Amino acid sequence: MSRRRQTIFSVLAIGLAVMILMTSQAIMVGFTQEFYAKTVDKMPHVTIEPKPDEDYIHLYRNVVENIKGIDGVVGVSPVLAGQATFDYKDFSKNVIMQGILVNDHDSVLHINEGITEGSFRDLEVTHNSVVLGDKLSDKLDVKIGDYVDASFPEANPATLKVVGIYNSGTPQDETLAFTSLSMAQDFFDEPNVVNSIMVRVDNPDNAGVISHKIDSMGYPASSWRETNPEIMQTITLESMSNDIILGLVIVIASFGIVSTLFMVVMEKSKEIGMLMAMGASRRSIQKIFILESGILGLIGAVVGVVAGIIISLSWGSYTFDTGGEAYAGVSTIPFIVRAQDAILIIIFTFLVNLIAGIYPARRASKLDPVEAISGE
Amino acid sequence: MSDEKIIQIRNLTKIYENGVEIRAIDNVDMDIETGEFLAIVGPSGSGKSTLLHQIALLDTPTSGTILLKGEDTTKMSDKQRSRMRNEELGFIFQYHHLLPDFNALENVMIPLLIKGIRRSEAKKVALQLLEEVGLIDRADHRTNQLSGGQNQRVAIARALVNRPSIVIGDEPTGNLDTKNSDSIYELLRHLNREHKQTFILVTHDLSMAAKTDRIITLVDGKIAEDSRNVSPT
Ligand SMILES: Nc1ncnc2c1ncn2[C@@H]1O[C@H](COP(=O)(O)OP(=O)(O)OP(=O)(O)O)[C@@H](O)[C@H]1O
Ligand SMILES: [Mg+2]
Numbered sequence: 001m002s003r004r005r006q007t008i009f010s011v012l013a014i015g016l017a018v019m020i021l022m023t024s025q026a027i028m029v030g031f032t033q034e035f036y037a038k039t040v041d042k043m044p045h046v047t048i049e050p051k052p053d054e055d056y057i058h059l060y061r062n063v064v065e066n067i068k069g070i071d072g073v074v075g076v077s078p079v080l081a082g083q084a085t086f087d088y089k090d091f092s093k094n095v096i097m098q099g100i101l102v103n104d105h106d107s108v109l110h111i112n113e114g115i116t117e118g119s120f121r122d123l124e125v126t127h128n129s130v131v132l133g134d135k136l137s138d139k140l141d142v143k144i145g146d147y148v149d150a151s152f153p154e155a156n157p158a159t160l161k162v163v164g165i166y167n168s169g170t171p172q173d174e175t176l177a178f179t180s181l182s183m184a185q186d187f188f189d190e191p192n193v194v195n196s197i198m199v200r201v202d203n204p205d206n207a208g209v210i211s212h213k214i215d216s217m218g219y220p221a222s223s224w225r226e227t228n229p230e231i232m233q234t235i236t237l238e239s240m241s242n243d244i245i246l247g248l249v250i251v252i253a254s255f256g257i258v259s260t261l262f263m264v265v266m267e268k269s270k271e272i273g274m275l276m277a278m279g280a281s282r283r284s285i286q287k288i289f290i291l292e293s294g295i296l297g298l299i300g301a302v303v304g305v306v307a308g309i310i311i312s313l314s315w316g317s318y319t320f321d322t323g324g325e326a327y328a329g330v331s332t333i334p335f336i337v338r339a340q341d342a343i344l345i346i347i348f349t350f351l352v353n354l355i356a357g358i359y360p361a362r363r364a365s366k367l368d369p370v371e372a373i374s375g376e
Numbered sequence: 377m378s379d380e381k382i383i384q385i386r387n388l389t390k391i392y393e394n395g396v397e398i399r400a401i402d403n404v405d406m407d408i409e410t411g412e413f414l415a416i417v418g419p420s421g422s423g424k425s426t427l428l429h430q431i432a433l434l435d436t437p438t439s440g441t442i443l444l445k446g447e448d449t450t451k452m453s454d455k456q457r458s459r460m461r462n463e464e465l466g467f468i469f470q471y472h473h474l475l476p477d478f479n480a481l482e483n484v485m486i487p488l489l490i491k492g493i494r495r496s497e498a499k500k501v502a503l504q505l506l507e508e509v510g511l512i513d514r515a516d517h518r519t520n521q522l523s524g525g526q527n528q529r530v531a532i533a534r535a536l537v538n539r540p541s542i543v544i545g546d547e548p549t550g551n552l553d554t555k556n557s558d559s560i561y562e563l564l565r566h567l568n569r570e571h572k573q574t575f576i577l578v579t580h581d582l583s584m585a586a587k588t589d590r591i592i593t594l595v596d597g598k599i600a601e602d603s604r605n606v607s608p609t
Contacts, residue, residue, distance in 0.1 A: 271475050277434055278487045278534075279462020281455050369434045373469050373546075374425075 003263060007296065010256030014300025015307065017253040018349055021246040022308025022342065026335040027318060028239045034333055036204075040224055042168055044077075044108055044198030045207040048214060048221045056080075056193035063219055064104075067199060072210055075107030075200035080184040080193065086177065087149040088140045095136060095177045097150065099184020099194075108200040111166065111178070118144045118164030123180045131164035133173035155187050250349055254356040257296050261289060261360035265367075272364050273372020282365040289364050293357025294350050301349035305342045312337050382541060382574050383408040383431060388440035390426050390597075400426040401437070402597035410541070413568045413575045415585040418594035424578040425546055427594065431576065432465055432544050433457045445541065462490050466535035468545040472527040474519045480506065480530045481515040487538050505533040509563060525556035532560070536567060543567075545577040549584070561587065 048067070050057050057063060060078045067076050080099040085092060102120045106112045112120055116134060123129050130148065132140070142148055142162050151157040160179065167173055185191050197219075201210050207223035214221035265272065272285060312335035319332045383406070390401040400423045408414060416424050429435040430442060433449055442449045444464060449457060474483045484505055488498035506512045509529040519527050528548065535543060545564070549557035561584055568575050577588070585591050586605065593601040 270473070271477075274473050274475065275486070275490070276458070277432075277461065277467060279458050279460075279490045281458035283455065284458075284490075370429050373434070373467070373471075373473055 003260070003267060006260050006263065010253075010260045011296050011300040011303070013256045014250065014253045014297055014349060014353070015303035017246070017249045018301050018304025018345060019307040019311065020304075021243075021250065021345055022305050022337075023311050023335070024242060024246060025341045025345070026308065026312040026337050027333055028242060029338055029341065030317070030334040030336040032239065033336060038169075040204045042109065042170060043224050043228065045201045045204050045224050046199035046211045046214060046221050047224075047227060048197040048199065048219045050195060051220060056190060056195050057197060057219075058193055060192075060194045060197060063197060066217060067197065067214060067219075070210060070213055072201045072203065072206055073199055074202050075104065077101060077104040077108040077198045078181065078194040079105070079196050079198055080181060080188065080190065081195060082152070082155075082184070082188050084150045084152045084155065084177070084187065086136075086140060087151070088142050088146065091140045093136060093139055094175075096172075096175050097130075097177050097179060097184060097187065099179050099181040099187075101181050105178075105198070108198045111168075114166050114168045116165050116167050118162070120164055120166075120178065122163035123178065123183075126161055126163055128158055128160050128183060129163040129179065130160040131166050131178040132162060133176045134165050134167045135174040136177065137162070137165050139174070150187060152187075154189070156189055158183070158187055247348065251352055251356075253300075254297060254349075254352050257293055257300075257353055258356045258360060260296075261293055261357060262363065264292075265289070265360050265364045269364075269367050270372045273367050273369040276367070276369040277373060285367075286358075286361040286365040289361035290354055290357040293360070294354040297353025297356075298346065298350045300353075301346040304349075305346055309337050309342065311335075380410045381407045382410040382412075382445060384441075384443040384446075385431070386441045386443075388427075388430060388442065389438050390423075390430060390435070391438045399597050401430065403440070404597070404599055406592070406599065406602075408574060408576065410574055411568070411572045412590060413565065413588050414577070414590045414592065415588040416576065416578045416592050416594060417580070417582065417585050418600070422594040423597040424594055426597075428544050428546050428576065428578055431542075432467055433461050434467075462487055463538055464541050466538070466540035466543045468528070468532055468535045468543070468548040470547040470550040472519065472524075472531040474527060474530055474534070476519050479516045479518050480511060480522065480533075483519075483530055484533045484537050487534060491538060502533070502537055505537045506530070508536075508567070509533045525552055525560070528552060528556075528560060529563070532563065536573075539571065540573065542574045542576070545575070547578055547580065550580065557581065557584070 048057065048063070064076045064078055067073055077100060081096055084095055084097040086095050102123055106120065118131065120131055123131060132142065140148065144162055144165065146162050147159050148162060149157065150160050166178070179187070181194070185193070199210070199214070201207050204224065208225060211221045211223040276282070276285065315335055317332050317334040385404055385406040388401050388404045389399065392398040392400055404427065416427065418424055430437050437450065444460060449460065452460065475486070481499065481502055484502035485498045488501055489495070493501070503512065503515060506515055509532055511526060511529050511533070514522060514526060522530065549560050552560065564575060565587070567573060579585050588605060590602070590604050592599055
């Protein structure tokens with residue numbers, strides 16, 4: 001009876017470890033996807049730059065049309081960006097001025113979602129207007145309807161009416177100012193050119209392929225992975241060390257089964273010897289115990305995975321208090337249960353326990369049948 | 377009776393060595409014929425059990441050879457020896473050594489399952505054996521629900537279920553009263569005649585030994601006497 005209880009406990013220990021691994025994996029996957037979605041959603045998936053020996057992209061309307069024709073491209077936005085100094089009353093700030101076509105830029109970066117006051121549309125309705133990042137507007141202390149003076153060496157100074165305040169949740173909110181493309185072209189005195197074309201694709205994972213295609217059309221293009229190589233690295237590293245630690249927890253939990261099986265071998269040494277006397281080979285005895293260990297581990301793994309899935313699904317998502325500013329815009333992490341994680345964890349646990357079972361199994365197979373039959 | 381030699385033992389020696397050297401079996405030669413019903417007797421410590429363990433392939437001799445059905449068992453792999461134990465050898469011990477977690481039927485089925493026979497078939501055969509030992513109505517009883525004599529019958533059914541050509545008993549009735557002991561003996565004798573199986577029984581019970589075909593007496597690991605019984609029952 002106590003052996004049965006110990007068996008149940010050691011299986012549950014594995015179940016517990018697996019449950020924690022499963023839940024943590026679900027939240028890790030959720031975080032990765034959320035972080036990925038939030039971050040990648042806010043950057044152009046593909047960016048086209050001027051040819052190496054040129055400062056601008058000429059005849060950009062043709063380029064835009066050509067790129068729109070590529071399968072998987074869902075938005076193309078020509079942009080003319082450059083530095084400018086904004087003055088308002090006593091305040092002065094250097095900004096990045098981006099001249100955009102509002103609809104096109106919204107199709108690439110969904111900028112309309114980030115507007116907190118006013119609207120982007122007014123950029124094209126009101127001449128000489130600007131939309132400021134919210135931090136920038138704070139620093140300049142301007143409100144909707146105020147006028148800021150824009151200037152820069154070699155640029156045509158202009159007075160711009162603030163028609164919108166914008167929050168993207170990124171550090172860019174401190175430096176970005178949007179104007180209409182024609183306004184920017186006037187300001188920088190460069191009519192009919194842009195210096196980048198931003199592209200949105202339907203699946204960010206295909207950005208590399210599409211960027212390649214654009215590249216081969218003669219326009220230097222790079223995907224978001226190339227422009228931001230560090231993004232996925234941190235995540236991958238973090239979730240890997242997490243998995244290693246939890247994998248070790250499972251290995252440790254498997255020791256419970258090993259010691260239980262040792263007890264079984266000790267207690268049942270007479271029965272095991274008797275089975276040998278009746279013709280069970282040493283190898284088959286070994287197999288029985290290795291399998292037993294594997295099966296107990298498998299039961300624990302399945303119990304743990306099911307429990308982990310139940311917890312993940314019933315919890316649904318985890319919202320943490322970010323104290324105002326979310327980490328990369330992520331403040332709610334969904335638990336994402338993937339079949340591949342469940343299967344991998346179960347297989348891993350099963351294998352760990354098969355291996356762990358070798359030790360007690362060898363012990364069992366070395367028992368002496370003569371000892372089993374001597375005495376009562 | 378066929379004079380085909382089912383067991384041939386040559387120069388068999390078994391030495392135990394822990395501190396002092398004990399020659400439990402000392403250079404024994406012995407031939408046993410198919411269908412023989414044979415008793416091994418001798419004083420305590422004379423090597424009877426040790427000899428049986430060697431024949432039963434439960435242990436390996438220090439030197440010498442044992443041929444079972446003409447095959448040299450000392451040259452066999454563990455797998456071959458295991459198969460031989462399963463299919464050609466059956467053991468009955470002083471204690472029944474039934475597995476307490478299983479009922480009588482399941483205990484009798486085990487050698488069949490080890491052999492690789494399907495459960496449904498094994499069950500049929502095991503029930504037939506329980507019938508032969510007269511315990512068909514106790515098939516679902518566990519050892520603690522059976523008497524000593526009944527347990528010993530279950531153990532006999534288990535030993536015989538694969539129809540082994542050699543049945544070995546180490547004081548199979550040593551733990552039973554005279555009445556039970558006699559009926560077990562009758563059962564074994566009956567099976568020996570019915571199935572032409574070879575029986576080797578170690579016993580301290582001389583009246584039982586007297587009823588066998590042949591009596592081998594061991595003293596100090598050597599054969600002291602080998603006599604054929606002219607009028608066995
Ligand atoms: N595992 C062992 N290690 C050391 N010595 C052993 C071992 N088994 C048996 N012996 C010794 O070998 C000798 C023969 O023992 P065995 O058990 O074969 O005698 P036996 O004839 O069966 O005696 P009994 O009638 O009391 O059962 C004895 O001296 C015994 O002490
Ligand atoms: Mg003995």
